[in-house]
Amino acid sequence: MDARLQQYEDKMKKTVEYLETDYQSIRAGRANPHVLDKLKVDYYGVPTPIQQMCNINIPEARVMQIIPWDKSQIKAITKAILASDLGLNPSDDGSVIRLIFPELTEERRKALVKEVKKKGEDAKVAVRNIRRDGNDAFKKLLKQDVSEDEVKQLTDELQKQTDKFIKDIDAMIENKSKDIMRV
Numbered sequence: 001m002d003a004r005l006q007q008y009e010d011k012m013k014k015t016v017e018y019l020e021t022d023y024q025s026i027r028a029g030r031a032n033p034h035v036l037d038k039l040k041v042d043y044y045g046v047p048t049p050i051q052q053m054c055n056i057n058i059p060e061a062r063v064m065q066i067i068p069w070d071k072s073q074i075k076a077i078t079k080a081i082l083a084s085d086l087g088l089n090p091s092d093d094g095s096v097i098r099l100i101f102p103e104l105t106e107e108r109r110k111a112l113v114k115e116v117k118k119k120g121e122d123a124k125v126a127v128r129n130i131r132r133d134g135n136d137a138f139k140k141l142l143k144q145d146v147s148e149d150e151v152k153q154l155t156d157e158l159q160k161q162t163d164k165f166i167k168d169i170d171a172m173i174e175n176k177s178k179d180i181m182r183v
Contacts, residue, residue: 002157005154008130008131008134008161012127012165016168023119023176025038026115036051036056039081042080050077050080053073062100074092081099116180120173128166131159134154134158138154
């Protein structure tokens, strides 16, 4: 593949990977440790990712156990979960924090699907912006003794990549929406 195209494909891949990571943090009624990915706990004055402070287990489909390595941090972890936008109420017994994921209401499911579609559309816009930047860069090549045919070929190839990534994003939106709507 042409190096001039590769940089744009890499940017599009990163956009899709970011969307995938973003989708993992959306809870769909089942316990998923990725919902805690963006959560930071004040650990002796330093905001620390929760995964670096404890083990996270899923003993049942809708229950998550958080077992801190430093038991003195249970209150700080509980406080961070309550302050987050997860909508979960942690309960602790002094050594383990339990998160029970309630069954999602139909209204909440529809709101989550709407959020999934919005994030997907944002990713599509980002991919299209990358394509536009690539096309602009290719048009500038005309001034540097590159033939129109070669620029046309680069533009066509970039469009094919764009179509492929848009199709991938559509599939991700569809899969995540089905996952959320599944009762």
